[in-house]
Amino acid sequence: MTKLPLLQRTDSIPFQALTPEQISPSVDQALRLAAEEIASIKSASNPRTFENTLRAFDNLGLNLNFAMSIISHLESVATTPEWRAEYNAILPKVSEFQSSITLDPDLWRVIKEYAATPEAASLTGEKKRFLATTIEDFKREGADLHLEDKKKLTAIDTELTEITTKFEQNVLDATNTFEFVTTSEKDIAGLPQSALEMGKTSAAAKGVEGWRFTLQGPSYVAIMTYADSREVREKFYRAYNTRCTTEELSNVGLLYRILELRSARATLLGYKDFSDLILADRMAKNGETAEKFCRTLEGHVVEYVKKDQEDLKAFVRDELKLDPSDMKPWDVGYYAEKLRLARYDFDEEELRPYFALPTVLKGLFTIVEKTFNLTVKENHELQIWDKEVTTFSAYDSKSGEILGHFYVDLFPRENKRGGAWMDSLVSHVTYNDPLPHIGLIAGNFTPPTSKSPSLLTHDEVTTLFHEFGHLMHQLCSRTEIRSLSMSGVAWDFIELPSQILENWCWEREAIDLMAAHHETGARIPEDLFQKMMNARNFRSASQMMRQVGFASVDLALHRNYSREKNGEILDYCRSLLNRFSPLPLPTDYGMIAGFTHLFSSPVGYAAAYYSYHWAEVLDADAFSRFQQEGIMNRSTGLSFRNEVLSRGDTEDPGQLFRNFRGRDPEIKPLLVRAGLA
Numbered sequence: 001m002t003k004l005p006l007l008q009r010t011d012s013i014p015f016q017a018l019t020p021e022q023i024s025p026s027v028d029q030a031l032r033l034a035a036e037e038i039a040s041i042k043s044a045s046n047p048r049t050f051e052n053t054l055r056a057f058d059n060l061g062l063n064l065n066f067a068m069s070i071i072s073h074l075e076s077v078a079t080t081p082e083w084r085a086e087y088n089a090i091l092p093k094v095s096e097f098q099s100s101i102t103l104d105p106d107l108w109r110v111i112k113e114y115a116a117t118p119e120a121a122s123l124t125g126e127k128k129r130f131l132a133t134t135i136e137d138f139k140r141e142g143a144d145l146h147l148e149d150k151k152k153l154t155a156i157d158t159e160l161t162e163i164t165t166k167f168e169q170n171v172l173d174a175t176n177t178f179e180f181v182t183t184s185e186k187d188i189a190g191l192p193q194s195a196l197e198m199g200k201t202s203a204a205a206k207g208v209e210g211w212r213f214t215l216q217g218p219s220y221v222a223i224m225t226y227a228d229s230r231e232v233r234e235k236f237y238r239a240y241n242t243r244c245t246t247e248e249l250s251n252v253g254l255l256y257r258i259l260e261l262r263s264a265r266a267t268l269l270g271y272k273d274f275s276d277l278i279l280a281d282r283m284a285k286n287g288e289t290a291e292k293f294c295r296t297l298e299g300h301v302v303e304y305v306k307k308d309q310e311d312l313k314a315f316v317r318d319e320l321k322l323d324p325s326d327m328k329p330w331d332v333g334y335y336a337e338k339l340r341l342a343r344y345d346f347d348e349e350e351l352r353p354y355f356a357l358p359t360v361l362k363g364l365f366t367i368v369e370k371t372f373n374l375t376v377k378e379n380h381e382l383q384i385w386d387k388e389v390t391t392f393s394a395y396d397s398k399s400g401e402i403l404g405h406f407y408v409d410l411f412p413r414e415n416k417r418g419g420a421w422m423d424s425l426v427s428h429v430t431y432n433d434p435l436p437h438i439g440l441i442a443g444n445f446t447p448p449t450s451k452s453p454s455l456l457t458h459d460e461v462t463t464l465f466h467e468f469g470h471l472m473h474q475l476c477s478r479t480e481i482r483s484l485s486m487s488g489v490a491w492d493f494i495e496l497p498s499q500i501l502e503n504w505c506w507e508r509e510a511i512d513l514m515a516a517h518h519e520t521g522a523r524i525p526e527d528l529f530q531k532m533m534n535a536r537n538f539r540s541a542s543q544m545m546r547q548v549g550f551a552s553v554d555l556a557l558h559r560n561y562s563r564e565k566n567g568e569i570l571d572y573c574r575s576l577l578n579r580f581s582p583l584p585l586p587t588d589y590g591m592i593a594g595f596t597h598l599f600s601s602p603v604g605y606a607a608a609y610y611s612y613h614w615a616e617v618l619d620a621d622a623f624s625r626f627q628q629e630g631i632m633n634r635s636t637g638l639s640f641r642n643e644v645l646s647r648g649d650t651e652d653p654g655q656l657f658r659n660f661r662g663r664d665p666e667i668k669p670l671l672v673r674a675g676l677a
Contacts, residue, residue, distance in 0.1 A: 004022055004025060004026045004029060005017050005018060005022065006018065006022055006023070006026035006027075006030075006066070006067040006070060006071070007026050007029060007030060007063050007066075007067060009062060009063060009066045009426075009435065010435070011405060011426065011435045011436055011438060012381065012382065012383070013070060013382070013383060013425065013438070014383055015070075015074075015383045015384060015385040016383050016384075016385075017383075018070070018074070020080070020082040020083045020085070020086040021086075023071055023083075023086040023087065023089075023090060024086060024089065024090055026067050027064070027067060027068070027071075027090045027093070027094060029063075030061070030063045030064035030067050030068075031064060031093065031094070031097055033061075033063050033064070034060060034061040034063070034064045034097065035097075037056070037059075037060050037061065038060065038101070038104065038107060040056065041053060041056045041057060041060070041107065041110060042104075042106045042107055042110055044056070044110075047117065047119075048110065048113050048114040048117055049114070049117075049119060050114070050119060050120075050123070050127060053110060053111065053113075053114040054111075054114065054127070054130060054131060054134065055431075057107075057111070057134065058130070058429075058481050058482050058483050059482065060101070064094070064097075066425075066426065068094060069423070069424070069425045069426075070425060071087055071090075072087070073423055073425065073440070074385060075087045076416065076417050076421075076423075076442070077385060077386070077409055077413075077415075077416045077417075077442060078385045078386060078413075078415055078416065079172075079415050079416075080415065084169065087165075088162070088165065088166075091161050091162055091165055092158050092161070092162060094161075095157055095158045095160075095161035095162070095602075096154055096157070096158050098157070099141075099153065099154045099157040099158065100154060102137060102138045102141035102142065102143050103141070103142055103143065103145070103150040103153065103154065105143075108138055108143040108144075111134060111135065111138060112135075114131075115131060115135060125650070126479065126480050126481055126484060126650045127480075127481070129484065129649075129650060129651065130481045130483060130484055133281070133483070133484075133488075133649070134483075136281065137281075140269065140277070140280060140281070141153075141269075142268065142269055145268070145269075149268055152264075152268060153265065153268055153269075156261050156264055156265050156268070157265075157602065159257075159261060160258065160261050160262070160265075160602040161602055163254050163257055163258060163261075164254075164258060164599055164600055164601050164602055164604075165600075165601075166254060167244075167251050167254050167255075167258070167596070167599045167600055168417065168596050168599075168600035168601075170244050170249045170250075170251050170254075171243060171244055171251070171417075171418070171594045171596055171600070172417050172418070173249055174243040174244045174249045174594070175214070175215045175216065175243060175418055175594075176214075176414050177249070178214060178215050178239045179206075179212060179213070179214050180212070180213045180214070180223075180232070180235065180236070181203060181206075181208050181210055181211070181212045181213075182210050182211055183209055183210035183211075184210075186229060187211075187227075187229055187232050188211055188227070189227070189228040189229060190226045190227050190228035190229075191222060191223070191226050191227055192222070192226055192349040192352075194222075194349065194352055194446065194452075194455055195218075195219075195222035195223075195226065196211065197449040197450075197451055197452065198218060198219065198222070198446065198447065198449060199211030199212055199213050199219070200449070200450075201447070201449045201450060202214070202219070204450075213236075214412075215236070215239060215240050215243070215418075216412040216418060216444055217412065217418060217419070217444040217445075218412065218444065218445060218446045218447070218460075219412075220236060220240060223236045224236060224237065224330065224333045224334065225333050225334060225337050226334070226337065227334070230330070230331065233330040233331070233334060234328070234330045236330070237329060237330035238330075238586065238588065240591075240594075241586075241588075241589050241590060241591045241594075242588050242589070242590050242593075243590075243593065243594040244590075244593040244594050245570060245588070245590035245593045250593070251593040251594070251599070252569065252570065252590075252593055254599070255569050255592065255593065255599065256563060256569060258599055259557060259558070259561065259569075262274040262558065262606065263558075265277065272287075273287060273558060273559045274558040274559075274606070274607050275287025275290065275555055275558045275559050275607035278558075278603060278606065278607045278608060279492075279607065279608065281490065282490040282491060282492045282493075282608065282611075283490055283492045283493055283614065283653055283654060284492055284610070284614065287555055287558070287559050287607060290551075290555055290607075290608075290610045290614075291552075291555050291559070293610060293613070293614060294548050294551050294552050294555065294610055294613075296667075297544065297548050297613055298545065298548050298552075298580075300667075300671060300676060300677075301541040301544050301545055301548070301676055302545070304540075304541030304676055305541045305542050305545045305582070307541070308539045308541055308542045308582070309542070309582050311339070312324075312327075312332070312335060312336060312339060312539075312582075313327070315335070315338070315339045315342065316335055319338075319339075319342060320335070320338065327583060328583065328586075329581070329582075329583050329584075329585060329586065332582055332583060336538075336539055340535055340538050340539075343535075343538070344531050344534050344535040344538070345531060346528075346531035346532060346534070346535045348457055348458060348459075348532075349457075350528055351457070351458050351515075351524065351528070351532065352446075352455045352456065352457060353455060353517050353518055353519070354515040354516060354517050354518075354522075354523075354524050355455060355456040355457070355458065355460075355461050355514070355515055356452075356453045356454065356455055356456075356516075356518040357410065357445070357448075357453060357454035357455075357456060358453065359514060359515065359516050359518070360456060360461055360464065360514045360515070361408070361464075362514070363510070363513040363514025363515070364464065364465060364468060364514060366513045366514075367504055367510050367513055367514070367632065368468075368472060369397055370632045370634065370637075371504075371631070371632045371633070371634060371636075371637035372472065372476070372634075372637040372638070372640070372641050372645070373396060373397040373398055373634060373637065373638055373641065374394055374395075374396070374397060374403070374472065374475070374476070374641075375394065375395045375396070375397045376392050376393070376394050376395075377392065377393055377395070378390070378391070378392055379391050379392055379393040379405060382405060382407070384407065385409075386409065386413070388409065388410075388411050389407055389408065389409045390407070390408045391405065391406070391407055391408070392405070392406055392407075392408065393405045393406075393436075394406065394475045402436050403428075403436060403437060403475045403476065404426075404428065404436040404437030404438055404439060404474070404475045405436060405437075405438050405439075406437075406438070406439045406440055406441065406471055406475070407439075407440040407441075408440070408441055409440065409441070409442045409443075410441075410442065410443045410444075410445045410454070410464070411443075411444070411445060411447040411448075411454070412444040412445075412447065416442070416444070417596070418444055418596075419443075419444065419596070420441075420442065420443035420444065420445075420463050420464075420466070420467050421441070421442055421443075421467065422439060422440065422441050422442075422467045422468075422470035422471050422474070422498075423439060423440050423442070424437070424438070424439045424474050424486070424487055425438040425439060425440065426438035426439075427474070427477070427482055427485045427486070427487050428477070428485070429479055429480060429481065429482045429485065430478055430479065430480050431480045431481075433482075437474050437475050437477065439471050439474045439475065440471075441464070441467040441468060441470075441471050442467075443460075443463060443464065443467065445460045445463075445464070446460060452518065453518055455518060458505065458532065461505050461514070462502045462505045465501045465502050465504060465505050466498045466499060466501065466502050467498065468498075468501060469497045469498035469499065469500065469501035469502070470486075470494070470497065470498045472497060472501070472645060473486045473489075473494070473497040473498070473645050474486040474487070476641050476645035476646050477645070477646060477647075477648045478646040478647075479646075479647070479648045479649075479650055481650070483649075484648045484649045484650050485648040485649075486648050488648060488649040489648060489649045489653065490649070490653050491605065491608050491611050492608060492610070492611040492614045492615060493615065493618070493653035493656075493657075494611075494615075495611055495612055495614075495615030495616075495619075496615045496618045496619050496622065496644065496657075497644065497645055498615075499612075499615050499616055499618075499619040500618075500619040500622055500623050500640075502619075503619070503623045503626070503631075504631065506533070506536065507631050508529060509631060509632065510631060510632070511524060511529070512524075536675075537674055537675030537676075540674040540675055540676065541674070541676055542582060544613070544674060544676075545580050546580060546581075547609075547612060547613060548580060548613065549576075549577050549579070549580025549581070550577075550595075550609050551609040551610040551612070551613065552576065552580070553573050553576045553577055553592070554598055554605070554606065554607060554608075554609040554610070555607060555609075555610065556576055557569075557573070557592075557598075558606060558607040559607075569592065570589075570590045570592065570593070573590075573591075573592040574587075574589045574590070577589075577591075597609060616670050617665050617666075617667050617669075617670050618657060618665050620669040620670035620672075620673050621661060621665045621666055621669045621670070622640070622644075622657070622660060622661055622665075623669075624669045625660070625661060639660060640660055643656060643659040643660040644656050644657070644659075644660055
């Protein structure tokens, strides 16, 4: 039989040998192997032991997980019609199998049999936690349901997998459908040189004259921040915020069905709502706690938000000589940038020449080596899926032990989804595992042009650090149980490593390691650095309120919304978000239909978007220890690595934080950092 590369679990993934035709036979074979593994666990001869029961369960489906991680990854970064068709075709059976695991009565029986043994009673540490979390997972996933309800749950999970995948694919297609090509200098007036070069390069790639702009991040942000043409800004704003609200790519019907299925799942499992189901094993524990947290943050910032908007209106009236009552949502970013320039004499574009991507990456790797004892080296032996991808390996700086390989894919393409993310392809365990961790970071950053390398904004630099924080969490995970590695960490704790790493992007000592003018090699001048620092908290309250708004709408949809009681979903969400918006939103505003964080997978950040701010409280407080002891103090960095990064989910996340910080988290450091205290 021909070897299927998707089933050859290896640390040298043969991306260039993978074809759509391999997907179905690979998944079918992996499902057969996984079914055999389940049968082996259930039929293991007595006595029940950790090795033949829980260890075997932890290793269940390694081939399937390996194949699906690669298949899903390539759907995100290099999709084709053929790949998408094969991917969509195998999703139902994979989802059905995954749902069936915790619904298998015989498998549940042997787990409980082991739990009743003297060996189980004597477990400590990581093994004890794994037994406890496994039992809770089985219960929460319906192991005690009657047969008919188990069938209903499997059907729900299968449909959720299919339609959330369709949701994400619609967003990608709708984003790619829009383009703005112009030869008029009036349309591009105000855009910085970097954006003009990007527009020229994009137009040339499509064989058209002039400048071409899209809804992909670097292009959209440049237009909304700098374009003098109000008509062009409005065109982009409306296009972006009405994606997937009409016609054949509409996600509106999918939104209703996703929420209906999630609610049905929670009810079937005995929970009040989907938020209580999802948050039961996270730090917040339930939807009410998450809602209270959002209201607390809102209360802290609401007066600052009013001040932000009053300042902006006064500037528009007094300096721009315009009527502030005529201001629209597509004007806010543009006017705010004008105000920032006037108040601080700071234009973020001035920083861009200093943040050439190769220099930023080199500096990032130097910082993590100095601070966390993590050495990164380029690895040219790994195959890639696109010519723009770069590859690396990470090592412990002291022992030289390899921790893992990773891929870096940072520029937008039409066959790649939007945003920035980290993903895991292989999770290593310290127990008898020949493979290291394998992960990746992906983004849609400013690409290189014919005249310059990729020159990043400071926001893009912090996003890069954020995603590498996630990757570092994976690379440093040193667990004996696979399920308790980084991928098993509660989602309102998992943002701590990513968000804490952003702090180094605001420290002069660190910036000097990652920033140098791409032509002269000069460091950022001190006066420019001080301008950046002075402007750091410009409209920080408004930015925080925007995120609290998204988190609040997320919780409202998953706790309170019903079409019968609350009306049409786009109207409902727009009404809620108006409370958090600096200006009334247009009647066709429908960003929720493109909100992939909430609706592009069966769970994702659904009922948990609050996690970003929850983890901000943790990261600001945790970083205050670095500020006290030295931002690149290796002792402090190793403490964070040993107490947080390496531990995965081997202990309650609240305790992991206390182990590092010496106490429970406090909100004050976040408010101080944001200039809101």
